Amino acid sequence: xxxxxxxxxxxxxxxxxxxxxxxxxxxxxxxxxxxxxxxxxxxxxxxxxxxxxxxxxxxxxxxxxxxxxxxxxxxxxxxxxxxxxxxxxxxxxxxxxxxxxxxxxxxxxxxxxxxxxxxxxxxxxxxxxxxxxxxxxxxxxxxxxxxxxxxxxxxxxxxxxxxxxxxxxxxxxxxxxxxxxxxxxxxxxxxxxxxxxxxxxxxxxxxxxxxxxxxxxxxxxxxxxxxxxxxxxxxxxxxxxxxxxxxxxxxxxxxxxxxxxxxxxxxxxxxxxxxxxxxxxxxxxxxxxxxxxxxxxxxxxxxxxxxxxxxxxxxxxxxxxxxxxxxxxxxxxxxxxxxxxxxxxxxxxxxxxxxxxxxxxxxxxxxxxxxxxxxxxxxxxxxxxxxxxxxxxxxxxxxxxxxxxxxxxxxxxxxxxxxxxxxxxxxxxxxxxxxxxxxxxxxxx
Amino acid sequence: xxxxxxxxxxxxxxxxxxxxxxxxxxxxxxxxxxxxxxxxxxxxxxxxxxxxxxxxxxxxxxxxxxxxxxxxxxxxxxxxxxxxxxxxxxxxxxxxxxxxxxxxxxxxxxxxxxxxxxxxxxxxxxxxxxxxxxxxxxxxxxxxxxxxxxxxxxxxxxxxxxxxxxxxxxxxxxxxxxxxxxxxxxxxxxxxxxxxxxxxxxxxxxxxxxxxxxxxxxxxxxxxxxxxxxxxxxxxxxxxxxxxxxxxxxxxxxxxxxxxxxxxxxxxxxxxxxxxxxxxxxxxxxxxxxxxxxxxxxxxxxxxxxxxxxxxxxxxxxxxxxxxxxxxxxxxxxxxxxxxxxxxxxxxxxxxxxxxxxxxxxxxxxxxxxxxxxxxxxxxxxxxxxxxxxxxxxxxxxxxxxxxxxxxxxxxxxxxxxxxxxxxxxxxxxxxxxxxxxxxxxxxx
Numbered sequence: 001x002x003x004x005x006x007x008x009x010x011x012x013x014x015x016x017x018x019x020x021x022x023x024x025x026x027x028x029x030x031x032x033x034x035x036x037x038x039x040x041x042x043x044x045x046x047x048x049x050x051x052x053x054x055x056x057x058x059x060x061x062x063x064x065x066x067x068x069x070x071x072x073x074x075x076x077x078x079x080x081x082x083x084x085x086x087x088x089x090x091x092x093x094x095x096x097x098x099x100x101x102x103x104x105x106x107x108x109x110x111x112x113x114x115x116x117x118x119x120x121x122x123x124x125x126x127x128x129x130x131x132x133x134x135x136x137x138x139x140x141x142x143x144x145x146x147x148x149x150x151x152x153x154x155x156x157x158x159x160x161x162x163x164x165x166x167x168x169x170x171x172x173x174x175x176x177x178x179x180x181x182x183x184x185x186x187x188x189x190x191x192x193x194x195x196x197x198x199x200x201x202x203x204x205x206x207x208x209x210x211x212x213x214x215x216x217x218x219x220x221x222x223x224x225x226x227x228x229x230x231x232x233x234x235x236x237x238x239x240x241x242x243x244x245x246x247x248x249x250x251x252x253x254x255x256x257x258x259x260x261x262x263x264x265x266x267x268x269x270x271x272x273x274x275x276x277x278x279x280x281x282x283x284x285x286x287x288x289x290x291x292x293x294x295x296x297x298x299x300x301x302x303x304x305x306x307x308x309x310x311x312x313x314x315x316x317x318x319x320x321x322x323x324x325x326x327x328x329x330x331x332x333x334x335x336x337x338x339x340x341x342x343x344x345x346x347x348x349x350x351x352x353x354x355x356x357x358x359x360x361x362x363x364x365x366x367x368x369x370x371x372x373x374x375x376x377x378x379x380x381x382x383x384x385x386x387x388x389x390x391x392x393x394x395x396x397x398x399x400x401x402x403x404x405x406x407x408x409x410x411x412x413x414x415x416x417x418x419x420x421x422x423x424x425x426x427x428x429x430x431x432x433x434x435x436x437x438x439x440x441x442x443x444x445x
Numbered sequence: 446x447x448x449x450x451x452x453x454x455x456x457x458x459x460x461x462x463x464x465x466x467x468x469x470x471x472x473x474x475x476x477x478x479x480x481x482x483x484x485x486x487x488x489x490x491x492x493x494x495x496x497x498x499x500x501x502x503x504x505x506x507x508x509x510x511x512x513x514x515x516x517x518x519x520x521x522x523x524x525x526x527x528x529x530x531x532x533x534x535x536x537x538x539x540x541x542x543x544x545x546x547x548x549x550x551x552x553x554x555x556x557x558x559x560x561x562x563x564x565x566x567x568x569x570x571x572x573x574x575x576x577x578x579x580x581x582x583x584x585x586x587x588x589x590x591x592x593x594x595x596x597x598x599x600x601x602x603x604x605x606x607x608x609x610x611x612x613x614x615x616x617x618x619x620x621x622x623x624x625x626x627x628x629x630x631x632x633x634x635x636x637x638x639x640x641x642x643x644x645x646x647x648x649x650x651x652x653x654x655x656x657x658x659x660x661x662x663x664x665x666x667x668x669x670x671x672x673x674x675x676x677x678x679x680x681x682x683x684x685x686x687x688x689x690x691x692x693x694x695x696x697x698x699x700x701x702x703x704x705x706x707x708x709x710x711x712x713x714x715x716x717x718x719x720x721x722x723x724x725x726x727x728x729x730x731x732x733x734x735x736x737x738x739x740x741x742x743x744x745x746x747x748x749x750x751x752x753x754x755x756x757x758x759x760x761x762x763x764x765x766x767x768x769x770x771x772x773x774x775x776x777x778x779x780x781x782x783x784x785x786x787x788x789x790x791x792x793x794x795x796x797x798x799x800x801x802x803x804x805x806x807x808x809x810x811x812x813x814x815x816x817x818x819x820x821x822x823x824x825x826x827x828x829x830x831x832x833x834x835x836x837x838x839x840x841x842x843x844x845x846x847x848x849x850x851x852x853x854x855x856x857x858x859x860x861x862x863x864x865x866x867x868x869x870x871x872x873x874x875x876x877x878x879x880x881x882x883x884x885x886x887x888x889x890x
Contacts, residue, residue: 342683372709
């Protein structure tokens, strides 16, 4: 793991634990006045208040209990610790497609090792088979641990690493690649891989889970089975996100990487396709394509790897009272691109027009998306929009602001030529633009 | 209008128009090679390319036509310009409730005057009756033009002005107040008024339209009738947004001001209640309450006006690759509050932890919301969250990031005391926090 995962208690807490002769992973009972709690002693976080201990209750809750003088701690058992001793890998069926699972971290790839207190990625091939034995009947699995990161710590240079690792696996003959990833920034990574991996011969399926595998309500196994099934057999060859369609386990949908967004902090069906539908669904182990318009799997096709991203791009969400000097600040720091998340059809306050004009004058690419999320930017309707267009702000149609950020980083990683930049940014590369279904009427002033 | 609304054409375009002897508002035919366009000549925007003219086609489109040497412009009529001569106001029925409509601008309040080329707020009482005669049978209407602003130009000081204007009308006996407002930042204003107008005796209904009143598909009249009906007769006394429930004209819903968000750039049902339901619906002229849990109308209740907002608060949407120095920049500029729009359950990259620690050390209030929009921040689940809590970041449960920004501006407008600030920020003031329906399980490390 690249994360710091301290397991230790300090000072008073440590003393209390030692006195009771219990250790991480033990089943303990804590008695305070009339209350008693039973659960497994788990590691505590680094920055927290030192005067409490944390236990995982039987129902799955973690609770922190403040240390008090009258508190009593007893060991009542060794708890039910997951065994990480890997079983022998199953016989691999040579007739099955080969799928490589590349693990980057996140909930789907994590299990607490109660013995050491550390979190470890569980996605070695043996671990996978031990957790989800069904996989052996779907594909020959290879597993690679690339990172062990919670996805809020994944940035553009990690996207480049992932793209290269995937390209290598595809070149070496994988029939499909699965990326296990934290859900927090999965949408950003999905967009990044959609741009970096062009002309894909086989599918790249990004998968995560909203609840970890040691919880009864976990979506990890069903999502992983869906992802591996698609990597092995799906007729499409695109970068997609595989997650629950609803809160039940009955269907997994595949969202195009440039059109997907995490829209709920905790639900299993948190991911939604925006301004379009998912491209496929697996229900009762059967895959249905939801569109005819997709790139077909073709192992003979030659992958184009374009993994460069320029980090000098910022996403600015506009709001009433926003300080317009923010735009100048980015320009002074030699940013090459700004994606504005404007209001409605693509507007920001007139107070920001002058700094924007200065930015465009210094050849900073400024693009507009909408914080509404759904719908399309249309800057021809109102004066604010027309004036922004005239200043040189580029409207990005129905592109998600997150995808726009990633695309502009990618475009500026591909070319330094202003004309090419503009052309690449406004041309559909990976279905980031949906076609207009109907010509939209413009409105009056 | 406070907006610049230039009507003029310049140089080549002006010359072409003069040569053809046509003026703004005339019905003209433009012929170019084999193509011909008919429509009303409309004003052009200030910053645009000067080599085109803009006409409004019969179907409602505006199109820009590039000037070319072989182009021909003919006047074919004076067009159908809306008459703004106000009819005599209808008899007012003294038995009806008194509703004051305060206009701030936006699509609902705008009509192009084709004669002058300017946009004017149409919401004098006489104009209103001429556009929506039904209003006379619902309430005695008074109308006040406060601003003429597209809402992307409305900021915290305008919220204060609005709150004072509404308080004055309520104190002088209005049975309800309607605010006509642009839809772009209507959600932010709705939150602001929810905090600034406490202990409301009568309803305050914010209303807008997604399509202007001179378009056949306009939602302006139905939204306005719904808003006035609620202001006159609704049983609740809260700040709400009144907009279409679906794309059809059959129902108007009322969203609580702190829980509403514009979620589509152009649809008539763009506004959604997030993490809760609307509080009421009007269908077939009948209002149904959708919850029992609301503040009842009571004209004897004494309004508390608290219109102060501190603009030294910023909303920061986190994304992969975000420059952590951004946080220092705000601190150096003496910002008093930062609202982070984190990922998932309320996370941002570890790269930003040090600047955040510096910010908190300088007594900047740092609060966390989620860019997922739906769901609840829960910073006890993963180490990133727990570490942020330990740094002093305040989790704002299921509050919208836009509402959180507005609330922090408002809280810092009320008090300079750190303890009071913290208490006010985390206490429910205007239903900005929804109660948890079920205790949420926390997850493993």
